[in-house]
Amino acid sequence: MYSEKVMDHFMNPRNQGEIPDADGVGEVGNPTCGDIMRIFLTVKDNIITDVKFQTFGCGAAVASSSMATELIKGKTLEEAWEVSNKAVAEALEGLPPIKMHCSVLAEEGIHKAINDYRIKNGLEPWEEKGGHTHSHDDLACEE
Amino acid sequence: MASQKSIYMDHSATTATDSAVVEAMLPWFSINYGNPSSLYRLARESKAAIEDARKKVANAIGAKSEEIYFTSGGTESDNWALKGTAFALQKKGNHIITSAIEHHAILHTCQYLEKHGFQVTYLPVDEFGQVRIEDLRAAITDKTILVSVMFANNEIGTIQPIPEIGAFCRERGILFHTDAVQVIGNLPVDVAAMNIDLLSLSAHKFYGPKGIGALYIRKGVRIDNYLHGGGQEHRKRAGTENVPGIVGLGVAIQKAVMDLDVKTSRIRALRDTLLDRILHEIPNTRLNGHRTMRLPGNLNVSFEFIEGESLLLLLDHAGIAASTGSACSSGSLEPSHVLLAIGLPAEVAHGSLRLTLGVQNTEEDVSYACDEIKKAVERLRAMSPLYADYLKKRSCNV
């Protein structure tokens, strides 16, 4: 059911681990519904110089975390903010429809980590643009 | 590259059809293909083969031939048993009792019945997954027409006190149905001694073919038809008979109940070895279900801090076929209703692994599986934020 790319990132996750003194940390999801993802950022001169993740979740969640960290590494915070779950899913050569929300988790995790960095540095947090592509609504755990 | 090994430990999902069963089915496809409802020789042969299979099924469960009706599988048997008796007895009452841990073929049928004027009580189970007779007694009303409690659970393997429930229902004059889909070939079944009025079974769970099953209906039980049409199965179940499937079911059930003790002892021993090793070698692991009152091949454990689908993917990569109760693997939002019903927190239910052993498993399989499970759990824990938190907390407390 998963693409080869998903399986590759699942079997050989990139950037897995923890950054003990991270500049920004974002945690999303909740263990009740089986999704929890933590993103750690190191930021130098507005650029993400290092990123790591920890994930409790399915194959798609692990692969999305891995791919998302790859996509934002070396990017400016503005560029990283624009990486959508769709971009993550596309880079993974697609996800099954019922697994799209796992990639949403990655997008939200990055946003949280970036805003955590901004708040810690006395900056206004950026606003999550509503209505982006995720199908999280009908699969939301909070319901 | 994925492993060349191939170890099947998901016998509760389905089994490989026994080669002797396939052999027995073969002539009924292209040589003796007659429609049993017809009059000529070819048809009489099909008819005789069906009656022979019916006798085999009856013998295997202590029933009479004329109490066995062939269906397309466990799901149809469950649907028919519940809807057929509910509507037939509607004038007597509209209350049905079942358990919270039934298979969806029962639960979703009950939900359907609730939409059509019936009231359903879902009995809770204890931490091991067993229904309590006191709860059943307390749930009975003067409108209760049917009790349906599964013989043994497909996820955690827990065996219900079927003889007690049967005796209790018979005494009260209430129909008793049991879903025995997981039980044939694993435990002895005797519908007469156990006071069972209706019983569902499905061939592919005991080395028979998929798409064929049976419903036992005790003589005298009032039940509406479910599939309407031609006069097959004594006018009770319409549709051209799946002759090869029926023949296969007959052979499979005959084999399944033969030397039951010997076969299941071997499988139980393998299961116990695997279970003991897992519990000893992998920390933060718990057994789900009952320690002794469980199906011989069933093992269900939860590994804290990890998620089941990921575990299955790693095991698949190692060539091991297994199952989980995690919601992530099912496309639904809720983890297994069975694991929640025995009181597991959702996050622990997510980390569950079901291994169901069968005739083809060996000691070598068990030892390979244990090693691989250990590696996979360690690997997933290493990337789990929950495990990281746990380790931190533990080191702080020291």
Place this chain on the structure above:
Amino acid sequence: MASQKSIYMDHSATTATDSAVVEAMLPWFSINYGNPSSLYRLARESKAAIEDARKKVANAIGAKSEEIYFTSGGTESDNWALKGTAFALQKKGNHIITSAIEHHAILHTCQYLEKHGFQVTYLPVDEFGQVRIEDLRAAITDKTILVSVMFANNEIGTIQPIPEIGAFCRERGILFHTDAVQVIGNLPVDVAAMNIDLLSLSAHKFYGPKGIGALYIRKGVRIDNYLHGGGQEHRKRAGTENVPGIVGLGVAIQKAVMDLDVKTSRIRALRDTLLDRILHEIPNTRLNGHRTMRLPGNLNVSFEFIEGESLLLLLDHAGIAASTGSACSSGSLEPSHVLLAIGLPAEVAHGSLRLTLGVQNTEEDVSYACDEIKKAVERLRAMSPLYADYLKKRSCNV
């Protein structure tokens, strides 16, 4: 002693499963036996095989893959189509239109629906067995939610004006179901061009295995589930998939629609030869059904003064497998409802013979069958009081 010959002329009852179909099914019993709902490799293979078969079925009838749902056969498809749409549309209306000559899988389902608050109009047919569009038009009310008319009849072979009925229903916004169980491999089917919303088919009627069928449900049609349980078939039809059966259905339907013209022309020619000889060589014989708008292999005749079951027994003795519309052969008291609906007096209906030819029949079969039928009819007439009376009356009138 019974004949050593064995001539099968009952292809409408069932067919021998094609050996290529059996061959294709075999690996799915014992080698690739995985439950398609599971996650591992073995399961993914089963899943892929099912989707491949689904595409083959879709291609054969001009549908999309996601509009095909596998069932246990024609009977289940008919039950699901009618009950599923009726209950789903109950709020819109409670009137259903069908024909008087449907298979019992439709008629008995309609009777069930009548007991559950629906009204059913049974359209009459003309002397050839065809429904008239005017009758359909006149039967429509503002409560009509469903029209179900079979594509071609299993007894007399008459083909209905399906494209006309389809166009008419689509225009009125009324669902149209057709039972095409007798049609696959005999006539071209295109659900899109013919405006068909639901269509039933059954593999064993076109050299596939028994116990497997499909229901086509046009995208957007509202239909309740019928078998409740697991999430198989996109959550529309529960039950572990009959993988070998589904694979067999796929191969069978692909073969069935290949070179349709060539195959059916040959069978039609054989049928016409047999029919012409019977009508010419056996006096007091009439053809039942339509002369041209009929299934290529179907032949249905009535021999006056004799009874069908006796005829079948004599033919069976001569090694010929055939069918009749006589009540004596069916265990019911009424002769075929189809023969009565086309206006046959009961006593003529009793003397009916159905021969349905298929791929395995040859010219030699036809000539042997004709000779044996002639002998059998003569023999039975010689012992018939009706025939004796007739002879007397005729000689008086001379």
